[in-house]
Amino acid sequence: MIRGGAEGTAESAGLDEVPSPAAARLIGLLRAGGWTLATCESLTGGGIGATLTSVPGASTVFRGGLITYASDLKASLAGVDADFIAEHGVINGRTAQEMAIGAANSCRADIGLSCTGVAGPDGEDGEAPGTVWLGLALPTGWDDRIRGRLLRLHGERGQIRAQTISSALAWLSECLGEAPRATDKTS
Numbered sequence: 001m002i003r004g005g006a007e008g009t010a011e012s013a014g015l016d017e018v019p020s021p022a023a024a025r026l027i028g029l030l031r032a033g034g035w036t037l038a039t040c041e042s043l044t045g046g047g048i049g050a051t052l053t054s055v056p057g058a059s060t061v062f063r064g065g066l067i068t069y070a071s072d073l074k075a076s077l078a079g080v081d082a083d084f085i086a087e088h089g090v091i092n093g094r095t096a097q098e099m100a101i102g103a104a105n106s107c108r109a110d111i112g113l114s115c116t117g118v119a120g121p122d123g124e125d126g127e128a129p130g131t132v133w134l135g136l137a138l139p140t141g142w143d144d145r146i147r148g149r150l151l152r153l154h155g156e157r158g159q160i161r162a163q164t165i166s167s168a169l170a171w172l173s174e175c176l177g178e179a180p181r182a183t184d185k186t187s
Contacts, residue, residue: 019055022169027052029176030061030111035139037172038107039065040078040099040114042090043132047165048113063107068099074116078102089125090116093148096135101146104137112137113172115164119157130154132164134171147175 030037039048049065052058068074071090075082079102080095088094096116104112113136120129130153138145149171153163 020051020166020169022166022173023051023058024055026169026173026176027055027058027061029173033176035110035176036061036063036108037111037113038063038103038109040074040103040112040135041065041067042069042074042099042114042116043119044115044161044164044168045069047161048115048168051165051169063109066099066103066106074099077106078114079105089127091118091125091127091131091133092116093133093135093150096133097137097146097148098135100135100137110139111172113168115168117151117160117164119160119164121157129157130160132160132167134164134168136172136175138175 037052041048046065046067049062052062066077068078071085074080074090074095075085078099080090080098084094096114099114099116100112102112103114104110113134115132115134117132118124118127118129123129132151132153134149134151136147138147151164151167153160155163
């Protein structure tokens with residue numbers, strides 16, 4: 001039997017017990033629209049999902065997520081084209097978009113949100129630390145339903161990861177604010 005002690009607290013596990021306002025806003029927008037969300041994360045290692053699930057009741061809209069930290073998992077779990085990865089690497093818009101599609105498909109969600117990039121301190125795939133791509137797969141019937149966004153972030157590794165999480169939540173909230181409501185969705 002495993003017993004919790006002082007080392008078994010949310011604080012010691014690196015979990016914030018207070019939901020972020022950005023996460024609460026996004027959960028509210030998802031609920032209001034009648035949409036579900038799944039994530040596919042690389043450099044954040046599940047941080048987007050952890051941030052979302054800090055909001056009470058998030059399970060009504062957050063289906064789950066994939067953590068594809070290793071490049072080969074982006075292909076095998078998220079369905080990113082392995083030949084494309086071999087030729088172009090994983091720090092690009094197409095990879096982020098395919099990760100978002102893979103998240104939505106794997107978790108049977110209406111929306112997929114992804115991130116891939118370089119947290120540092122070293123570069124990767126010829127890209128500098130702070131180079132991050134976000135991907136978004138919105139439901140059928142929305143304009144520009146597959147989207148990518150390039151971020152050029154600055155700071156230490158932890159700061160880049162935190163900025164990626166907050167940028168992803170803000171971008172999806174912005175997109176949902178422009179999107180048709182659930183009653184307007186086409187199947």
